Amino acid sequence: MPFVRIDLIRGRRPEDIRAIADAAHQGIVDVLEIPVRDRFQVITEHDADHVIALDAGLGIERSDQLVMIQIFTPTGRTTEVKQQLFRTIAKHLEALGVAGADIFVSIMENNPQDWSFGFGRAQYVEGDLAVPGH
Amino acid sequence: MPFVRIDLIRGRRPEDIRAIADAAHQGIVDVLEIPVRDRFQVITEHDADHVIALDAGLGIERSDQLVMIQIFTPTGRTTEVKQQLFRTIAKHLEALGVAGADIFVSIMENNPQDWSFGFGRAQYVEGDLAVPGH
Amino acid sequence: MPFVRIDLIRGRRPEDIRAIADAAHQGIVDVLEIPVRDRFQVITEHDADHVIALDAGLGIERSDQLVMIQIFTPTGRTTEVKQQLFRTIAKHLEALGVAGADIFVSIMENNPQDWSFGFGRAQYVEGDLAVPGH
Numbered sequence: 001m002p003f004v005r006i007d008l009i010r011g012r013r014p015e016d017i018r019a020i021a022d023a024a025h026q027g028i029v030d031v032l033e034i035p036v037r038d039r040f041q042v043i044t045e046h047d048a049d050h051v052i053a054l055d056a057g058l059g060i061e062r063s064d065q066l067v068m069i070q071i072f073t074p075t076g077r078t079t080e081v082k083q084q085l086f087r088t089i090a091k092h093l094e095a096l097g098v099a100g101a102d103i104f105v106s107i108m109e110n111n112p113q114d115w116s117f118g119f120g121r122a123q124y125v126e127g128d129l130a131v132p133g134h
Numbered sequence: 135m136p137f138v139r140i141d142l143i144r145g146r147r148p149e150d151i152r153a154i155a156d157a158a159h160q161g162i163v164d165v166l167e168i169p170v171r172d173r174f175q176v177i178t179e180h181d182a183d184h185v186i187a188l189d190a191g192l193g194i195e196r197s198d199q200l201v202m203i204q205i206f207t208p209t210g211r212t213t214e215v216k217q218q219l220f221r222t223i224a225k226h227l228e229a230l231g232v233a234g235a236d237i238f239v240s241i242m243e244n245n246p247q248d249w250s251f252g253f254g255r256a257q258y259v260e261g262d263l264a265v266p267g268h
Numbered sequence: 269m270p271f272v273r274i275d276l277i278r279g280r281r282p283e284d285i286r287a288i289a290d291a292a293h294q295g296i297v298d299v300l301e302i303p304v305r306d307r308f309q310v311i312t313e314h315d316a317d318h319v320i321a322l323d324a325g326l327g328i329e330r331s332d333q334l335v336m337i338q339i340f341t342p343t344g345r346t347t348e349v350k351q352q353l354f355r356t357i358a359k360h361l362e363a364l365g366v367a368g369a370d371i372f373v374s375i376m377e378n379n380p381q382d383w384s385f386g387f388g389r390a391q392y393v394e395g396d397l398a399v400p401g402h
Contacts, residue, residue: 001324003338003374006217007176014317021320037322040372042275042314042336054171056135056263060252068176070137070206073377079247083256090254100253104174106137107248108206113347113397114375118328119368120243120358122351129324132153141310177306180310183282185291188305190269190397194386202310204271204340213381215375224388238308240271241382242340 001115001132002028002073003040009064010045016044019096024069027089032073032082034132053104066102067093074124075109081133082107098110135175135249136162136207143198151177153230155208158203161223165215166207168266187238200236201227208258208265209243215267216241269294269340269383269392269400277332278313287364292337295357299349303398304309321372334370335361342392342399343377344360347399350375352353 006021053062069089077126084130090103112124112131123129140155156207159173187196211219224237246258246265257263274289293307323328337357344352358371380392380399391397 001374003336018317025320036326038324039320039322040336041320042312043320044178044312044314044320045318046178049152049180050177052173052175052177054173056172056174056251056257057169058251058257058262062252067218068137068174069207072374079256079259086250087254090250101249103252105256106135107208107242107249108242108244108376108378109248112373113350114377115324116354116371116373117324117357118371119369120262120355122347122354123324123326125347127353128326133166145293145373147384178310178312180312183286184311184313186293186309186311190306190385190391191303192385194397197317202271202308207314213390213393216381219366220384220390221388224384237386239384240269240340240378242376242378243382 001038002032002071003039004028004072004131006041006043006071008043008053009043009048009051009066011064020067020098023092024089027085027092028071031085031088032077032133040131042125046110060101063099063102065098066125067098069105071105071107073107073109074112074114076133082112135169135172135174136166138162138206140175140177141185141202142177142179143182143199143200153187154201154232157226157230158223161219161226162205163223164220166211166267170183172266194235197233197236199232200238203233203239204241205241207241207243208228209244210267233265269306269308270302272280272296272340273338274309274311276311276313276317276334277316277319277334279332288335288361291360291364292357295360296324299346299353299356300383300401302352316354318364324383328369331367331370333366334372335366337373339373339375339378341375342382344401
């Protein structure tokens with residue numbers, strides 16, 4: 001945890017995709033203070049016509065370099081921390097050349113008892129692992 | 135927001151896929167009263183054997199025209215609004231020829247502070263955007 | 269409900285993928301006491317470099333046989349039930365030869381009114397279906 005889904009439009013080089021995943025993870029590590037090896041990401045590339053991201057009225061112009069990031073993580077982070085998380089992920093992605101207009105991020109929350117990292121154990125509940133930020 | 139994942143079985147024409155995405159969005163716009171440009175959708179096509187949708191005991195007979203829609207959106211909608219949302223999405227899809235039996239929809243909720251539409255900002259929190267329906 | 273996303277690394281035979289989906293579902297049926305036909309699964313295969321699952325500091329060594337399972341289901345299950353769910357899914361997967369180290373499971377919860385199984389109806393709310401475990 002967090003578990004992160006990254007949706008991209010097809011056409012990037014593998015090393016650029018990896019750099020995007022690294023940048024997203026770095027932002028999460030920086031702000032949520034999780035271990036660097038607490039990394040669970042699934043990246044899916046889509047045809048351009050299978051990803052629709054308009055501007056919600058904000059006047060944002062997206063390109064085919066869009067990066068959609070969906071973060072599933074335990075509840076308990078303040079609004080301020082989430083704002084910092086968005087800013088920090090964007091900062092790391094922008095350092096790679098991703099435009100701020102192409103960075104869409106959302107968070108979905110659950111609880112520590114909702115995670116099993118392996119072996120059928122609930123590691124946060126069974127004491128194998130401390131919950132980051134708690 | 136909402137962010138919508140649409141999972142389909144491979145084999146439709148691009149224009150039919152687009153029409154399905156449009157219909158799902160129209161249902162959401164009609165009922166949740168969001169701006170028409172508040173549209174964020176990822177469509178994934180799957181091999182038929184990678185999508186399993188039985189009937190939960192309801193006697194529903196699915197076809198390979200199945201449309202699975204997962205809507206991630208801020209909390210705060212009543213049960214009545216959700217019922218209307220399901221009905222309206224189904225109405226728009228049925229108008230395209232999708233059978234009612236092939237329409238599976240679920241909702242997952244978060245909060246306004248869980249969204250960043252671009253530039254690392256939390257637009258609902260930072261006052262750039264009003265939360266629809268609130 | 270539950271709706272289950274299973275993410276795998278490409279390279280398995282179709283029958284092995286089906287067996288994994290069956291095993292995940294059997295674990296859910298056993299523990300959550302849902303009808304066997306209450307089965308909604310989407311399986312996605314990914315290139316190996318599109319799935320990153322480290323160990324969260326637990327010293328778990330993953331292989332390319334990794335199975336990532338994300339379960340979306342109504343709230344109301346105790347921590348003990350969730351622990352049993354993780355154990356039981358792992359047991360069924362291990363019986364197929366999947367290593368415990370390769371089994372990553374998470375749960376995301378919503379409510380009964382968040383589900384439409386077809387025809388634009390909200391079957392739990394409209395009395396067509398009882399909510400399992402409630």
